[in-house]
Amino acid sequence: MHHVTANGIDFAYVEHGDGPLALLLHGMAETPRVFRHLMPVLAEAGYRAVAPAMRGYAPTQVPPEGSMKLADLIADANALHDELGGDENAVIIGTDWGAYTTWGAATAAPERWAKVVAAGIPPLRFMRPLDPEMIHKLGHFFFFQMGVADQIVRQDDFAYFDWQWRYWSGTKPGADLASDLEAGKNALREPENLRMALEAYRQNFPIATFGTDRWEAGPLLAELPAQPTLYLHGTEDPSVDAKTLADIVAALPPGSDGVMLDGVGHFPFIESPEEVNELVRAFLAP
Template sequence: MKPDLHVHANDLEFACLERGSGPLALVLHGFPDTPVSFIPLLEALADAGYRAVAPWMRGYAPTAIPEDGDFSVAALVSDTSALHEELSGDEDAVIIGHDWGASVSYAAAAANPTRWSKTVVMSVPPPPYTMQVLQDYDQLKRSFYMWLFQLGIAEKMLTTRDGVFIERLWRDWSPGFDPTEALTHVRRSLATPENLTAAIGYYRASFGAFHLGAPRPAIAPVPPPTCRQPGLYLHGADDGCMVATSELLGKIVTNFGAGSAAEFVPDAGHFLVNEQPAAVSERIVRFLAS
């Protein structure tokens, strides 16, 4: 699918899908995904009066690969700020993220509270809770790919047998969902070795401090709310990637400001936007209008 517009921001050329006009709604995808998965949400946001823009994240073709190879959360947050400016965002702008896009949205909302009036995040809890969840044995088994991506063989593993590894991730993370159409766009976005290394680079940048022989890091206590804005957290009830409980969702609400909510989406796994586009879009639009 061809982009609707290209935006030069933070020294990168971003390819984006765009729908509607009005206050900015910046929609950020995760791994291994593309903005194409979010077209039903973009259209629902446009119908609700937003200018919905979903960029291919840095390193995902056709967006450029940064020359400095920086895929840190700080660099990704800088991307959101620059896109906010280049897309004429104001204090009514909202930020919406799934998977890696969720991780970036948490950080962007906390770092720049005047840029984003509301936050919607899906499938990945805020960082303090993510670290706690990763202590769970069942979650460690699900998260094996994060450690695989730290190894030099990761790129080869992801390209063996026509990229079946990525397909299996989709099928494991969203049981019963047929990802064939979505994977067509993912494979195009990660077709080159450079793009694939870029996508893996998000994990390598985050886990750089965790290496063999290093002292075991202490798990910090859960801090007070980090986002002053109202937030909505959605998690697929059948998510095969990230473990979540009702207790965890109750804690996640405290990460945001007043008027926040956290809910399970029935009959959906990790890629809940693909599986339940109407239900997810309706809940997000209703939250933004509240």
């Protein structure tokens, strides 16, 4: 692990390769480890692949003011671009919460990011409506609002995360997520780290304003990137279907693409690494 201070936070990160910056942003109960398959591919393609532990996730610093708001996550990504020596050829890649951050960072500072890759979280305007099935599937958004979640999630060595990862993973043969899940648990073992991970939901999807015109995160996710964008989504993740994927690609700028990954759930970088690596490599090729 290396360390860099950006946006007032001490970030721990791993890196591989030399060249233009490729910033890799992980999601909930994940660590930079989820990009271990992709980072050598990016290095071979001529990038300096950097995967930080997001704010609040050990060994990165817990934010002193306790903010896990999307505006700060976006500011983190764009500050990391500057502190890590990024230029106009840098690319940004994110999954889950890292994808929320990627969408926001790419639109907030398009001059910093030449290309964009997001997985698992579509642009806001294409999010599936919260019908009963999706309300059930996204139950953790509502459960994490409860103060008691801090206690329940950590019971029996984070058995809740064991269930959640099974619930959100796909049917791809040979996918083994156990080591990544264990790393994610370790990053959140201290109470303040787990609280920050839950605060990302509490602060960005608050019960009183989520979905209203007072929802703070909404405007940060309203725009689409102006850069060529690759969007990846698993067929076993019901928040996007093939028709919606086609609509997403049609709305993105020229040079963009989207791929449905057969049998993959919400963890494409570790459920189907060879397929994802090839798709990202081909997309980033000059």
